[in-house]
Amino acid sequence: MKYARLVWVNLIRNKRRTILTTLSVATALFLFVALRSVNTTLEEARHVGSESRMVVRNAISVVFTLPEAYYSWISTVPGVRRVTWGNWFHGIYQDPRDFFPSFAVDVDGYFAIYPEMVIPEDQEQAFRRERTAAMVGTGLMERFGWRLGQTIGLTSLIYSPEQAWPFTIRAVYTPLPGWTDEAFYFHYDYLYEMSDWVQPGWYVLELDDASLAATVAETIDEHYENSRYATRTETERAFQSGLVSMYGNVGLLMNAVGIAVFFAILMVAANAMMMAARERTGEVAVLKTLGFSDRLLFGLVLAEAATITAIGGVLGVIGAKLLFEGTNFQGAGLLPGFEVKLSTAIVGMAIAILLGLISGLVPAWQAARLPVAQTLRRVA
Amino acid sequence: MALLEIRSLSKVYQRDSQAIPVFENIDLDIDTGEFLVLMGPSGSGKTTLLNLIAGLDEPTTGAIIVGGEEVTAMSRRQLAAWRSDHVGFIFQLYNLLPVLTAYQNVELPLLLTHLSKKERREHVMTALDVVGLSDRADHFPRQLSGGQEQRVAIGRAIVSDPTLILADEPTGDLDAKSADEILTLMQRLNREFDKTILLVTHDQRAAERGEAIMHLDKGVLTR
Numbered sequence: 001m002k003y004a005r006l007v008w009v010n011l012i013r014n015k016r017r018t019i020l021t022t023l024s025v026a027t028a029l030f031l032f033v034a035l036r037s038v039n040t041t042l043e044e045a046r047h048v049g050s051e052s053r054m055v056v057r058n059a060i061s062v063v064f065t066l067p068e069a070y071y072s073w074i075s076t077v078p079g080v081r082r083v084t085w086g087n088w089f090h091g092i093y094q095d096p097r098d099f100f101p102s103f104a105v106d107v108d109g110y111f112a113i114y115p116e117m118v119i120p121e122d123q124e125q126a127f128r129r130e131r132t133a134a135m136v137g138t139g140l141m142e143r144f145g146w147r148l149g150q151t152i153g154l155t156s157l158i159y160s161p162e163q164a165w166p167f168t169i170r171a172v173y174t175p176l177p178g179w180t181d182e183a184f185y186f187h188y189d190y191l192y193e194m195s196d197w198v199q200p201g202w203y204v205l206e207l208d209d210a211s212l213a214a215t216v217a218e219t220i221d222e223h224y225e226n227s228r229y230a231t232r233t234e235t236e237r238a239f240q241s242g243l244v245s246m247y248g249n250v251g252l253l254m255n256a257v258g259i260a261v262f263f264a265i266l267m268v269a270a271n272a273m274m275m276a277a278r279e280r281t282g283e284v285a286v287l288k289t290l291g292f293s294d295r296l297l298f299g300l301v302l303a304e305a306a307t308i309t310a311i312g313g314v315l316g317v318i319g320a321k322l323l324f325e326g327t328n329f330q331g332a333g334l335l336p337g338f339e340v341k342l343s344t345a346i347v348g349m350a351i352a353i354l355l356g357l358i359s360g361l362v363p364a365w366q367a368a369r370l371p372v373a374q375t376l377r378r379v380a
Numbered sequence: 381m382a383l384l385e386i387r388s389l390s391k392v393y394q395r396d397s398q399a400i401p402v403f404e405n406i407d408l409d410i411d412t413g414e415f416l417v418l419m420g421p422s423g424s425g426k427t428t429l430l431n432l433i434a435g436l437d438e439p440t441t442g443a444i445i446v447g448g449e450e451v452t453a454m455s456r457r458q459l460a461a462w463r464s465d466h467v468g469f470i471f472q473l474y475n476l477l478p479v480l481t482a483y484q485n486v487e488l489p490l491l492l493t494h495l496s497k498k499e500r501r502e503h504v505m506t507a508l509d510v511v512g513l514s515d516r517a518d519h520f521p522r523q524l525s526g527g528q529e530q531r532v533a534i535g536r537a538i539v540s541d542p543t544l545i546l547a548d549e550p551t552g553d554l555d556a557k558s559a560d561e562i563l564t565l566m567q568r569l570n571r572e573f574d575k576t577i578l579l580v581t582h583d584q585r586a587a588e589r590g591e592a593i594m595h596l597d598k599g600v601l602t603r
């Protein structure tokens with residue numbers, strides 16, 4: 001500990017460089033934490049969907065729809081307890097960049113199948129009664145500053161995009177953990193009435209028993225195999241991961257870019273360490289004449305590098321945690337339950353310290369091996 | 381009794397394929413408590429000799445024995461510990477750490493010891509007192525004059541109470557008055573504190589402060 005001051009005064013002797021290096025390490029770690037958290041959250045999202053719920057979608061892609069007539073037949077498949085359906089509305093409120101998920105749903109069947117949304121009884125009734133009623137998550141209410149009973153206009157990117165659709169907010173739901181609080185639901189009937197042509201985007205099934213999933217999927221998909229609208233039936237979990245994988249590919253790209261930036265920043269940090277050490281060879285030589293051992297000087301330089309990266313790491317990791325969790329970030333509703341996991345924070349800190357040790361290794365080695373007599377000659 | 385014994389010491393630098401002999405087969409004894417001055421033309425090898433005695437450089441052949449210990453046979457690690465205990469080095473350009481205060485600079489050698497913070501404080505204040513800078517303890521080197529900086533450097537050299545003080549042109553960069561103060565201080569260290577001193581200088585007036593003068597010229601040491 002008595003050497004701490006020596007490490008410290010060296011850190012603050014060139015404040016600007018130390019601050020810039022620390023900030024670059026903090027940025028690298030922030031990036032790391034953000035990217036890793038996107039991945040862990042996506043990973044979690046794969047487990048959000050219930051195993052006893054299945055989704056029937058168009059075999060070609062989720063963006064294609066399915067006939068209304070399928071409802072009655074699917075309902076009769078053994079093992080299927082309930083069926084409901086929904087549509088992707090892609091509604092926009094004022095600014096298209098302010099994305100949130102919006103769905104037209106079969107209101108009667110939907111609540112029964114999705115216990116993840118908690119709604120006060122009176123609000124649920126009010127929502128059911130009115131065709132233009134909407135049900136909105138607490139997070140979205142807050143984001144746009146909406147009030148219960150307020151009428152708002154959404155434009156859809158898919159359905160009559162030239163006009164705004166009026167909706168009255170009749171219910172606000174509170175999600176159970178893992179469910180997004182930023183979704184917007186309204187009556188499928190309203191969509192049907194207002195559109196020239198519309199059919200369900202997908203069907204959601206509730207099974208009697210999760211173990212029936214494979215049989216049910218096979219029965220349905222075989223039945224529609226040669227029809228104009230072939231189906232793909234999968235567990236909700238699989239369906240979710242299909243949805244998020246569109247996002248996931250973006251994640252992969254972000255990861256590639258992120259890693260490149262991350263390493264570039266590491267280089268910057270390592271270079272700064274080397275510069276700092278090189279400027280001080282004379283002082284290292286003097287310390288050696290005082291009796292400082294090679295090993296001690298090696299340790300002091302390493303400690304200096306590790307201190308910078310550890311501080312940078314703490315700033316980056318804590319910064320990311322506070323920023324994401326403080327703002328209740330959930331990737332515009334696509335990443336519900338976005339969370340910086342403790343394991344991510346720990347791995348991040350480990351990387352930061354390791355980075356310090358690696359970037360300090362070369363200058364530390366140089367300090368330890370420094371030939372005193374020659375160095376003093378050069379300095380004097 | 382001889383504190384320092386130098387036996388058939390040679391130093392040959394190797395530059396590319398060319399051998400540059402500095403001196404060959406030097407022998408020298410320095411007694412405990414002696415104040416010896418080493419003079420010689422530039423490039424004659426005075427700094428080289430001092431570096432060898434301090435174990436900062438390796439001789440080509442020969443041996444250096446200080447207080448019965450053979451310095452030239454020690455490992456780098458042993459040398460560092462030995463220097464910390466036995467040698468105080470004073471440079472022409474003071475070589476203080478600019479980011480540390482006078483107090484902290486003087487304290488540096490004590491960090492290597494087992495002394496407590498309180499004990500270190502006592503030693504540092506004593507050393508600063510000897511060099512007459514107790515009131516400048518919290519000043520940084522840039523806030524001090526050249527003479528004061530050199531006094532801090534002397535404080536640093538004596539704080540761990542070494543047997544041997546090696547000074548390489550300590551007044552070379554100072555005005556006459558400051559140089560005089562430094563030399564008086566060194567004389568005092570020798571007489572009052574019984575330090576063995578080897579002083580390298582170009583200045584005849586400085587040389588007269590010592591008890592004996594040696595000359596190193598063309599590889600030959602004469603006493």
Ligand SMILES: Nc1ncnc2c1ncn2[C@@H]1O[C@H](COP(=O)(O)OP(=O)(O)OP(=O)(O)O)[C@@H](O)[C@H]1O
Nearest residue numbers: 374393395400402421422423424425426427428429
């Ligand atoms: N690393 C080295 N490689 C080659 N030659 C060297 C090296 N170090 C010193 N020399 C040479 O050794 C000789 C002695 O140098 P040294 O510095 O010991 O002389 P000095 O007596 O201290 O000179 P000055 O009075 O100028 O300080 C010089 O000729 C110098 O050029």
Ligand SMILES: [Mg+2]
Nearest residue numbers: 426427428548
């Ligand atoms: Mg010299």
